[in-house]
Amino acid sequence: MSDLTITPAGVTMSSREIAELTGKRHDHVLRDIRAMLTELHGEDRLPSFEETVVRPNPSGGAPIKSTALRLPRREVEILLTGYSVPLRAKVIDRLRELEDKPKPPAELSHLEILQLAIDSGQKLIAAEAERDKAIRDAVVTVEQVLHGLLGKASPGNVLQVSHRNPESPGAKRTRAYRERKKAAAESSGVIK
Incomplete structure (x- = not known):
């Protein structure tokens, strides 16, 4: 006892x-x-x-x-x-x-508990804002790298780049089709 x-x-x-x-x-x-x-x-x-x-x-x-x-x-x-x-x-x-013996923790008043909750919430909000800024900075950096690698190509155009073998029969047909289309456009005066 x-x-x-x-x-x-x-x-x-x-x-x-x-x-x-x-x-x-x-x-x-x-x-x-x-x-x-x-x-x-x-x-x-x-x-x-x-x-x-x-x-x-x-x-x-x-x-x-x-x-x-x-x-x-x-x-x-x-x-x-x-x-x-x-x-x-x-x-x-x-x-x-x-x-x-270790002393028991002091009891906190309702006001102190609320203040701790507010402080904790503010720290969480600040951490989330910092994380969001880091993500935005990373996206900007990636866009700048892509812009530097591809010239003025937009990131959307990067997705349209073909990874097929340029010597495959399908690639040769596609290239021939594009050349005919370009020649037709030049002869009609659309492209100068």
């Missing part, structure tokens, strides 16, 4: 955990804590460390509500000075163990 809480103020420990670690009865630990707090702060100015704990009923009945005190590290250490050396050592070792 771990009745530990790590708060922004630091580690706290429940009177129930102190009772378990020291082997003392919980009501005796509560008595010791109340006596210590009275001596430290006076009867009329006692700080409130009280909390209600719900624990399972060992006989299987309804859960049991009981009172426990959650003490900050300072008060735990002051309480321990009244206990024997082995008991002090157990609790101090446990406090150090609890402090060495």
Whole structure:
């Protein structure tokens, strides 16, 4: 059982955990804590460390509500000075163990969560815009290369280039047809 809480103020420990670690009865630990707090702060100015704990009923009945005190590290250490050396050592070792545990992440407010979502969305939009610009630049570069290789031919004309063998019978017929057509156009005055 771990009745530990790590708060922004630091580690706290429940009177129930102190009772378990020291082997003392919980009501005796509560008595010791109340006596210590009275001596430290006076009867009329006692700080409130009280909390209600719900624990399972060992006989299987309804859960049991009981009172426990959650003490900050300072008060735990002051309480321990009244206990024997082995008991002090157990609790101090446990406090150090609890402090060495990684701290849970801080809870974010709704506003902070929304701000994180907005920031993430803006980064995504910027990355997509950068990607789109890179694609546009690549297309322009390819068009420039094609223009340089083919003269003033457009990329659309490149697709019409034949990859057939120029010596094949079909290629010879096509070439002869184009030459006749060109000659007819020149004789009619269409091409000068």
